[in-house]
Amino acid sequence: MLNRSDLFVTYRLDPRSSAAMPAYHPQSIEPKWQKYWEDHQTFRTPDRSDRPKFYILDMFPYPSGAGLHVGHPEGYTATDILARYRRMKGFHVLHPMGWDAFGLPAEQYAIQTGAHPAETTQKNIDTFRRQIKSLGFSYDWEREIDTTDPRYFKWTQWIFLLLYDTWYDVEQKKGRPIAELPIPEEVRGRGDAAVAAFQDLHRLAYQTEAPVNWCPALGTVLANEEVIDGKSERGNHPVVRMPLKQWMLRITAYAERLLHDLEPLDWSEAIKEMQRNWIGRSEGAEIRFALAHPPATLSEAESAIRVFTTRPDTLFGATYMVLAPEHPLVSLITTSEQQAAVRAYQEASARKSDLERTDLIKKKTGVFTGAFAINPATKTKIPIWIADYVLASYGTGAIMAVPGQDQRDWEFAVVYNLPIVRTVQPPKDWTGEAYLGDGPAIESGFLNGLYVAEAKQQIIAWLEENGLGQRRVQYKLRDWLFSRQRYWGEPIPLLHEVDDQGRRTGRIVPLSVEELPLRLPDMKDYKPSGQPEPPLGKAVDWVHVERHGKRYQRETNTMPQWAGSCWYYLRFIDPRNDRMLCDPEKQRYWLPVDLYVGGAEHAVLHLLYARFWHKVLFDRGYVSTAEPFQKLVNQGMILGEMEFTAFRSKKGHWVSAERVDADSAADKDTEEPYERVKLSEEQVEKHSEGFVLKDEPGVRVDARAYKMSKARGNVINPDQVVGEYGADSMRLYEMFMGPLEATKPWSMRGVEGVFRFLNRVWRVMMSEESETPKLADAIQDVAPEPETERFVHLTIKRVTDDLDGMRFNTAISAMMELTNHLTKLPVRPRSAVQTLVLLLAPFAPHLAEELWERLGHQATLAYEPWPVFDPGKLKADQIEMAVQINGKVRARIMVPAEHDAEQLTQAALAHVNVQEHLKGKTIKKTIAVPNKLISFVVA
């Protein structure tokens, strides 16, 4: 079995030779230049400049106890290369780093060990900072921020209060101060409390009863991230949903703008599509179905069931209705005979996790309420059921069931023997159940004969005329559940007024800016209470507050981890400002972020939440752009080294991989468990479709790279790579592996490959003969040969173009080719090697600085102008061109570059092999494209 240390031992270059010889030795070069940059404040970024700005941002990490993962430096290297490149191109570059440091692991660790989360967090940050610094990134460390720093979360809390102080004006399509919310006369008439309640109903931050993930076994509420497939991530205990008063953020008010403003952004289409799907806009109608026998206790508004449908055209086919089990009307309309059954069903579905409820293979279930509604189109009585295939949280929590045109309704109708009426004519050969396609309406009164789109228009007009419903847009996006029953997060800066008995009156008082930051109380016991109440409730002294003779309790929920990362890109612009979150003028200069790089796991939530906050800040006048991140790139995942796995049965026979389920290692048919046997490269060979055992070629072997994980033991530690090969090799390898966005497997041999390249660069310039490092005698102040000159200019062009297109792997290839060329030259022009050093500088900055110094320069090359190529020097005198006959290459000819089509044709015809292939044929067509090829079509 191959393990990590074996890999290092096997592939490591002998360190003794590098220490003794004046060879490339990153272990001494790299600390030297890192110290230089720090001492000279080389990458300190002044707030303003006359130069064009470039704000290049990494998704800042959560500093986990495990230290940096090789996945982190992938994105960081890409952005660092671009930051350094842009500086050399004359841009004023903002390139900061910080820590997303609130979160669960520190709290879990505290529960286990008693260590304060702030301590472990600082320790982890120190490790991350050291590791990141060891890679030589050009961050302006003066701008470092930490979301758990009170000077930072003061403003996170301030933004929360801004959200609390904002309502969404649908007319103006923007968030406005709550003081500007128009209060209806009728509300005002009922007094201050009614006005306050009305305002609370409209705030972007509001409270509601919302279901949370309650884990009875752990005695705690879990965040969604902690729930995997309906079980707790830790311990694998069942999780149920229970309602609890929660803070919510009204992100749904911004759904349309979040969708619309996505369009012009320079993001990958994939990410945009994921966001669009998440927002999930659909157009349709809201329709009111009157109850057939409304209970006398209900008001007129209450005695109708509102539904949302995207297919109002199928209204005539609505043969029953379904309410979500949690729908408030259920208890009001259920008849006495059905009470028991309905209550039992409600309780059963409450116990189910989301996963169980959405389990697709299960049969549809439901219970009849005993009540009926009137289909407004057919005027017939239709039964009202409850079923958990209808979600309380989408639309109105109720549907009109149209089994003829909806597969889910069809399945339900079949189970409970409910009527099915087709109201869209399916095609003649239709054999399916519900028909969702287009077709003429049937059995639909005045809609008959109309196709779907037209029928929708007609029925909506009819509904609106008759006051039965209206056009409506619905979003899948839900409001953001913002509170966590946790310790290690930002406290929510609100006070709840309590009466003499200590009960909350419902009145809420926000803290003033002067009272911020509201710090966490120091606690010994972070353990969840065993009840679904936040641990902060146990800090009695902290919770109880008295002011102006009134008693208050602090809010004990904390903010989710997303909060701190929602606006950090803004704080980097003005990280030490203690008067406001960010100076308006600085913000105007730096925003938007020109390039944002990070993992695809944040494709939806983080980016959506940050965009939402940004838009609120925009509406309230604190930022000047509608969007925070102009260009977004997601780096791909780095997998472990390729592994070969064979499967062996209990009896010791090899089992071919195609018969085995790769995840469980069990037989696909018999489910017999097999043993996994790791193989070395020497034990396998490629056989047509896959790898097989060398000794037993009939046995297929599983060959793939896996996600890095502690359990699998395939985690690569960046410290070890930097220690062995240096930061420059680490950086270069991460970029050379393949396209930034691609998922790719790690290879230690690949690291060694780029390390050898850096050694070649060193030897191109440095003498190997002398005892101490010395410039090679081959470096001379001479003009380059035309071929070398052309090579240099071509390389400048390739590297520049590739950097602009973020194709780091091919840029490195280009530099390798130039290095290989220069290596062969007995005399290497100083100008040529100097250009190579400058091109290499963003990628391998330590080596480049060292060589730059050896070449006789006094100062850092960080702000040297980027090399420029002369397009006139890219062309060769003679070029090789291919000659095709009927699409096949039959010859290659050297021709002067300026040859025109006619000259090319003549040159091609002169070639022996061409003549051979043309013998006895007639040329029907000749295509000669200068710089491309010459092609003859013959018959």
Add this chain to the structure above:
RNA sequence: GCCGAAGUGGCGGAAUGGCAGACGCGUCGGAUUCAAAAUCCGAUACCCGCAAGGGUGUGUGGGUUCAAGUCCCUCCUUCGGCACCA
């Protein structure tokens, strides 16, 4: 099931519709060395051929084109996301 991305040598990968496999790894041969490591030079898709050369090749099947890895259609596989959203 739906949406998205991707399938190219032994491996990572490269190719504005114009010479498939750049560059790197690995492997083989050679130089250097007492020997090894490191380094340097050469070869390396597959098949036939001593060679010149020829044939076949970018997941599958079809199409467009003088010319397709690249464009269009079909299917298959892998990865990522969403998933009873009415």
